[in-house]
Amino acid sequence: xxxxxxxxxxxxxxxxxxxxxxxxxxxxxxxxxxxxxxxxxxxxxxxxxxxxxxxxxxxxxxxxxxxxxxxxxxxxxxxxxxxxxxxxxxxxxxxxxxxxxxxxxxxxxx
Numbered sequence: 781x782x783x784x785x786x787x788x789x790x791x792x793x794x795x796x797x798x799x800x801x802x803x804x805x806x807x808x809x810x811x812x813x814x815x816x817x818x819x820x821x822x823x824x825x826x827x828x829x830x831x832x833x834x835x836x837x838x839x840x841x842x843x844x845x846x847x848x849x850x851x852x853x854x855x856x857x858x859x860x861x862x863x864x865x866x867x868x869x870x871x872x873x874x875x876x877x878x879x880x881x882x883x884x885x886x887x888x889x890x
Contacts, residue, residue, distance in 0.1 A: 784839045785864040785872050786820075787832045788857035790882070798856045799883060813839070813848055825879035833857065833882045836872035 798821070801807050808818040816838035824835040841847055844862045853860055864872075 782839055782844075782866045783869040783872060784837050784844050784862045785834075785867045785875075786837055786845070786860065787827070787830070787834050787863055788853065788860040789831060790833050791856055791858060794856045798852075807852060810851060817848055817852060822883075823873070824882040825876045826882045827876075827879055832859075834876050834879065835882075836867065836869055836876075838869070 798807075802818055802822055805818075807821070808814045810817070820835045820837040824833045826832075827834050837845070837848070839845055839848070844865060845853065845860065849860060
């Protein structure tokens with residue numbers, strides 16, 4: 781299993797819908813990646829210097845995030861970039877821990 785360090789530019793007008801889908805459990809039901817994606821997106825951070833969402837996501841795809849992009853991510857984010865293909869999950873989250881949470885930051889501004 782690999783953990784990807786991801787950066788993406790949120791489509792701010794679409795994020796309330798994504799938040800609703802996360803809250804309703806819609807994304808979590810997607811097989812095989814729904815649970816991992818839900819956890820990653822619920823804990824996503826916002827980098828105010830770049831305007832990007834950042835998160836660590838468990839992923840088994842080649843190319844990285846192939847299923848997630850077409851099913852969910854491209855609806856809500858532009859410029860999706862895998863910064864690192866295989867990071868230690870805990871170290872990755874620790875690296876972005878000081879950034880504000882995505883949901884409070886971006887939804888308040890939407």
